[in-house]
Amino acid sequence: MSTATTHDTHHEEHPSGLLRWVFTTNHKDIGTLYLIFALAMFFIGGAMAMVIRAELFQPGLQFVDPQFFNSMTTMHALIMVFGAVMPAFVGLANWLVPMMIGAPDMALPRMNNWSFWILPFAGVMLLGTLFMEGGAPAAGWTMYPPLVLQTGNAFPYLIFSVHLLGISSIMGAINIIVTIVNMRAPGMTMMKMPLFVWTWLITAYLLIAVMPVFAGAVTMLLTDQFFGTSFFSAAGGGDPVMYQHIFWFFGHPEVYIMILPAFGVVSQIIPTFARKRLFGYSSMVYATASIAFLSFIVWAHHMFTVGLPLTGELYFMYATMLIAVPTGVKVFNWVSTMWKGSMTFETPMLFALGFVVLFTIGGFSGLMMSITPVDFQYHDTYFIVAHFHYVLVSGSVFSLFAAAYYWLPKWTGNMYDEKLGKLHFWLSAIFVNILFFPQHFLGLAGMPRRIPDYSAQFTEFNQISSLGGFAFGLTQLLFVYIVIKTVRGGSKATDKVWEGAEGLEWTLPSPPPYHSFTTAPEVK
């Protein structure tokens, strides 16, 4: 330990103050930057959601005009997907992957710095469109042509910010793959890696496979708009539906990019608090890989109403239904891990259990939507909105909260306030359901997505949903308070932090040294 300390001070010649963060190549610093950026974007995107819910509180137009409303739904999605959820998971990977595999840092630290520092510029460029002539992008986050070509001055900024976000993601993914493949401690074979590392390895491959496809699609939009091509213009011999095929070839793996690391987080947390090893480790790995594979061959289930041929609809229905099998295996394994364990219910466990229940409800509605003949009714209604918010908010975002509470004592050396943490969980769990459950009813009753105003029959459930939304939004301020309080002080965390915790990160001191493992640990 003492040698490690001297070694450390030797390297502590990095700049201090603001420049430390600008020039940092340290995986923990960059992880922290990612997480702070993601949290800031979570609140900006959340503020947009509040505008949406305020406008939808009553029928009629109260606060915003329809064009701005469309900008809000579009920007909310783009910010939450590319600004909040994805960077948050990359931040977790930065902090945890080296510590979990027994490495000193990420394999490519300078690229790591770059992949983070692209993000704020891309984010500012995207948010800047709010102040441009013609308004922010309003054609939905899916950017379907021809509608997206009606965007005003914001259009090229939208495309370029997507390019930058994509470059950042690809560099982050390369770094994670190289780190995991090359820097594992001696004895840590692939099948001994923690599940969080496994899920991120697979996610990183998905990112590298699909981000360039997305970049290609938006570049074609750009040339259609400015350079006289007509890839997606029927009048010029192009095909507007081809954009949707390309977009969803990216878009479906993209949704798994946002959920697979969440599976990893939950697979770390449940065994710790059940004090029992994860049930079916290898089948969890295979299930994750199967889900990743299936994600490439189901894209057109987002397009059941575009007029696919019957055989196409049948194929995409069957392939989509198959996803339920590996996803089911995961849920069964989590429940079996709990079975005959010795459970306690600290905040990370509460969020993980909330994840299992609410993500599964989102999975059920997903299964319903895979049935093509019924999806004709669900498609583009609030039923879909309810579905993907269940898997993304009470799925991905809950897992991020679980991760934050689980590893915060390790990162900061201080315990968070357990009472406040539990309060944060219960308020979030209750309000997220008040917010999104009624949206199932709205969708089934016939309310389309992305409308700023609705007929009177939808009023009650929209009001309940809006109230749940405001309360859920306010509750998240509590999280910021808890995190700040933990960073500033609190009872000291032990190295192991949790009684049932296992894995290399818990063998390091809390907080861990600047370079995680200067000497590779031996894994047996």
Added chain:
Amino acid sequence: MLVSNVKRWLTALAGIALLAHAGGAVAEWGLNLRRGVTPISQQAYDLHMLILWICVAIGVVVFGAMFISIIKHRKSKGAKPATFHESTTVEIIWTIVPFLILIGMAIPATKALIAMENTSNPDLTIKVTGYQWKWGYDYLDDGVSFMSTLTTPREQIENQQDKGENYLLEVDNPVVIPVDKKVRLLITANDVIHAWWVPDFGMKKDAIPGFVNDMWIKADKEGTYRGQCAELCGKDHGFMPIVVEVKNEADYQQWLVAQKAAMDADAAGADREWSMAELMERGEKVYSTNCLACHQANGEGVPGAFPGLKGSALTTGPVGAHLDIIMNGKPGTAMAAFGGQLNDIDLAAVVTYERNSWGNDVGDLIQPSEVKAAR
């Protein structure tokens, strides 16, 4: 506490399913899918209920196990952790059993889908065209064509008036179809992608420029059915409803005759001289259904998004250029080509109206015959 949370949502799920089976009362609450009035919508409803019940059953088992575990296997009750952590047998079982359940779902779903996609042998074909932000209908067998636009007054939308019974779901010209006849819809769009959806008919199809999609309806009950555009199509996506009136054969034939008579009257009117007052009156109507959404009632537009017409170079300049923009649109913007959507009288009227409103005082009027010549 988590236990109660799980229980609450299970109850809610089961409750919805039960209520849905109870039928009628729930339809008013708008909790569940509607059974609708076509074979398609009824099949979709039955499948929806089947899958919902299967999900509820799986949910009860999975959450039930989780929930028992949470109650019994907690440290505070002195539970000691077991050491088992894998079993190939159970992994195989819970891979195969769900797979079999899925096959059970896929069989009825496949049958339903094949029936839904069979648009052959229709009794009647209607072409549906999506525009920003209205629907156009062409009865291909009978030569009847019209536009269908939202009639809810701006005052209701802007909360200056109480909202009517069919707020946002009312149009000037509803589609009329005969009961118990297989109606095939050919669906396309003129500008951006829209989607034609009436929930009671159980089917929605995207309207895509350059594509012709089709779907079919066979309504078994007379009545008025309402729906909306279901694909984001720009600013007024939420304001382009669909209203379908299903009538008996005699009423349908009567409606057809009346439509044809109205169209003939318009065709005849195009050749005569129109007075300023006539054109202004008609122009105001045409403006409010076609132009007002973007260029606004006061003609000032929306700065940065939609140009104003009040005192603009276009509306006070040469009449030929003005008519040209309206007829042919402006590529790359939301300004559509109205030449194909409006007849000669409407085009003449709206040009005249725009040149002589909001303080524009050009004073000239353009005759329908001139528009005809310009085509």
